[in-house]
Amino acid sequence: MEKIGVIDYGMGNLHSLGKALERVAGNQRIVISYDPEELIACDRLVLPGVGGVKAAMNELRRLELNQMVVEASRKRPLLGICLGMQVLLDRSEENGGVPALGLIPGDVIRFPDPPRDAVERLKVPHMGWNRVRQTRPHAVWAGVPEDSWFYFVHSYHAAPVHAEHVLGSSEYTKVFAAAVARDNIVGFQFHPEKSQSVGLRLLGNFAHWNGESR
Amino acid sequence: MLAKRVIPCLDINAGRVVKGVKFEDLRDAGDPVEVARRYDAQGADELVFLDITASSDDRPTLFKTVEAVASAIFIPLTVGGGVRTCADVRALLSAGADKVSINTSAVLRPDFVTEASDRYGVQCIVVAIDAKRVSKKGQPPRWEIFTHGGRKATGLDAIEWSALMVAKGAGELLVTSMDRDGTKSGYDNELLRAITDAVPVPVIASGGVGTLEHLEQGLSLGGADAVLAASIFHSGQHTVGEAKQYLTRHGVTVRSPAPLAFTI
Numbered sequence: 118m119e120k121i122g123v124i125d126y127g128m129g130n131l132h133s134l135g136k137a138l139e140r141v142a143g144n145q146r147i148v149i150s151y152d153p154e155e156l157i158a159c160d161r162l163v164l165p166g167v168g169g170v171k172a173a174m175n176e177l178r179r180l181e182l183n184q185m186v187v188e189a190s191r192k193r194p195l196l197g198i199c200l201g202m203q204v205l206l207d208r209s210e211e212n213g214g215v216p217a218l219g220l221i222p223g224d225v226i227r228f229p230d231p232p233r234d235a236v237e238r239l240k241v242p243h244m245g246w247n248r249v250r251q252t253r254p255h256a257v258w259a260g261v262p263e264d265s266w267f268y269f270v271h272s273y274h275a276a277p278v279h280a281e282h283v284l285g286s287s288e289y290t291k292v293f294a295a296a297v298a299r300d301n302i303v304g305f306q307f308h309p310e311k312s313q314s315v316g317l318r319l320l321g322n323f324a325h326w327n328g329e330s331r
Numbered sequence: 332m333l334a335k336r337v338i339p340c341l342d343i344n345a346g347r348v349v350k351g352v353k354f355e356d357l358r359d360a361g362d363p364v365e366v367a368r369r370y371d372a373q374g375a376d377e378l379v380f381l382d383i384t385a386s387s388d389d390r391p392t393l394f395k396t397v398e399a400v401a402s403a404i405f406i407p408l409t410v411g412g413g414v415r416t417c418a419d420v421r422a423l424l425s426a427g428a429d430k431v432s433i434n435t436s437a438v439l440r441p442d443f444v445t446e447a448s449d450r451y452g453v454q455c456i457v458v459a460i461d462a463k464r465v466s467k468k469g470q471p472p473r474w475e476i477f478t479h480g481g482r483k484a485t486g487l488d489a490i491e492w493s494a495l496m497v498a499k500g501a502g503e504l505l506v507t508s509m510d511r512d513g514t515k516s517g518y519d520n521e522l523l524r525a526i527t528d529a530v531p532v533p534v535i536a537s538g539g540v541g542t543l544e545h546l547e548q549g550l551s552l553g554g555a556d557a558v559l560a561a562s563i564f565h566s567g568q569h570t571v572g573e574a575k576q577y578l579t580r581h582g583v584t585v586r587s588p589a590p591l592a593f594t595i
Binding site for chain 1: 332333334336371376398401402405406407424425426427429452453454455502503531532533556557586587588
């Protein structure tokens with residue numbers, strides 16, 4: 118039986134994600150764990166996360182999960198969600214600047230605070246439903262309508278160096294990378310597990326993805 | 332562009348959805364999972380559950396309800412009512428809530444908001460602001476915070492209190508006009524505007540919706556980011572879908588769910 122491992126490093130609540138994966142994973146088993154050996158034995162890995170990047174990187178290191186993620190990323194499908202996507206990049210400017218896993222070249226930067234006299238003051242965090250434009254074809258987009266609505270909660274966003282690593286974009290104060298991809302790695306800034314039917318479709322696509330980038 | 336959110340609010344008593352006027356005349360309105368599924372299917376952007384169970388012995392029933400609902404629907408779920416400690420916050424998040432709404436406990440001890448948001452993140456801490464207009468006609472408007480369902484005055488200025496709660500770590504404010512609640516005469520848009528102008532976090536409008544026009548006014552006049560309503564949806568007067576169609580016709584950006592992508 119194939120297994121999907123959900124990396125439980127104490128950064129946020131995994132209830133919804135576990136339930137959503139159970140719903141879409143067919144006969145695969147969902148393994149929620151912080152044990153690197155148990156996780157590396159899974160066929161696909163999901164790195165979730167909410168909170169601050171410094172705490173996230175500290176916990177990944179403390180639990181010896183950072184090396185496991187890097188190793189796993191070489192050979193099996195890996196999905197980062199929200200903060201779990203942000204740590205896939207080189208570095209985040211949150212918490213005064215924190216080096217991250219460096220699997221996708223680029224930084225994680227903060228949305229600019231709106232000027233006080235702006236006509237419509239866009240608030241940070243970017244919280245709520247926004248549309249995602251699919252900037253390049255990918256197996257995870259199968260059956261997901263262009264410009265679908267997804268649920269976001271974040272103050273920082275990924276800025277990949279290479280345009281080909283941007284999988285989808287959204288617009289809030291500016292156009293930003295809402296989804297990233299490189300080889301067998303994908304990352305979503307939004308929460309597919311909170312994005313109703315399109316979110317489940319996307320998770321289901323990942324759950325059955327073989328890791329080929331086309 | 333970020334969509335404005337439409338949020339049905341469900342009162343929960345001992346594991347059932349109930350309907351009533353100002354906590355009186357409670358009538359059974361169904362199984363929480365069925366009701367939540369119905370609103371999800373209609374296109375609700377989030378759900379808010381308010382636990383009004385009188386006895387704290389019934390807390391495990393609430394956790395079971397939250398767990399059942401969170402397993403059945405895949406949109407954000409906020410749970411409030413009787414949240415007093417970080418252990419309460421953790422228990423609700425573990426049961427599957429995405430956000431927890433803090434009300435009276437924030438008034439009793441504002442630092443509780445900081446403790447909860449430091450530990451679990453500002454994104455999951457909503458502070459409920461229950462405000463009542465205390466200024467007389469002709470005076471500059473002034474609102475105060477009330478607790479215990481609007482019965483107990485605190486002397487706190489609602490606008491200053493809102494700003495303080497954000498400074499303490501509230502990621503979102505749920506602003507209810509106690510004057511308007513249950514009246515079907517529309518939100519207190521002046522109150523909403525005063526708060527939305529004063530704080531940098533999203534504001535959910537609550538209290539007083541009787542028509543779809545009221546929803547639109549909360550967003551345009553009040554400047555709210557989301558509109559919460561209960562009886563307009565529970566009574567069958569309107570579906571969430573109708574509310575969104577109305578808002579779209581009036582130039583408001585709302586999410587239109589894609590029905591075909593995946594059958595939940």
